[in-house]
Amino acid sequence: MCQHQPPCPSADSTDREAAHPVAHHPEQGWSLLCNGVLLFEDTGELLPDGQVIAPHRPDGTNRVATTV
Template sequence: MNLRTLTATRRTPRHRQAAVRAAVVAARETCELLLAEGASVVKSDQDVRDLRLRLRRHLKQLGAVVGARPARPRLSGLVETARRSTAQTPPAGLGEAQAYLRRLAEEVKAVLAEMGRCGLVCVHRRECPPAHAPDQAAAKIRTVFPDIGCRLLCNGVLSFDDTGVLAPDGRVYPPRRTGPTRLL
């Protein structure tokens, strides 16, 4: 794998990255709400409709991220399965409807997990800083490439052993020199 391949998979404009992060955070919050132990958020038919629509909206946003990237059959399959599930009519009883919504939340959670595994989104509990942030190097290491002396961070930044940085948008930051320099 070369550097061009590594950075090409993560080139996304800043405003798009912010939208993706917002969509992921919202989807996670909805899933946590529905999957919380002992939580009964479904109190009426209106709650069922609202939560089902919210999950559909999350899938639409996540599906747009998946569709904009190179083909990933497993991820596309998970998104399609979840979309089909949200298209189904929810059961009539509140208990069955809550089980239906929990199943949908599990499917959305599986999509998020696979997106994290593919490197499309940050899966860390405390989200890594974006590539354009001043503290971009604080992101978690996703992959180490010892043969070329760099690490791919969760935010798409390539951090080199000499402290140089290659941002996902193609910008290059030269190595930071620490300590005194000697003149020859």
């Protein structure tokens, strides 16, 4: 599917999110990457084979506490 040189990461590689977007719809919260991955704004993914990858945003545990 990817026509880029060098080719983008495949949908089954760990860096699949680095593929180039071919369709971007921020108003709907998703992008289609050239490797066939649907990437959602919450960092969830739908792979071409139908596998769902749960959102994997940082959970905020590295926040610095402030006092007011």
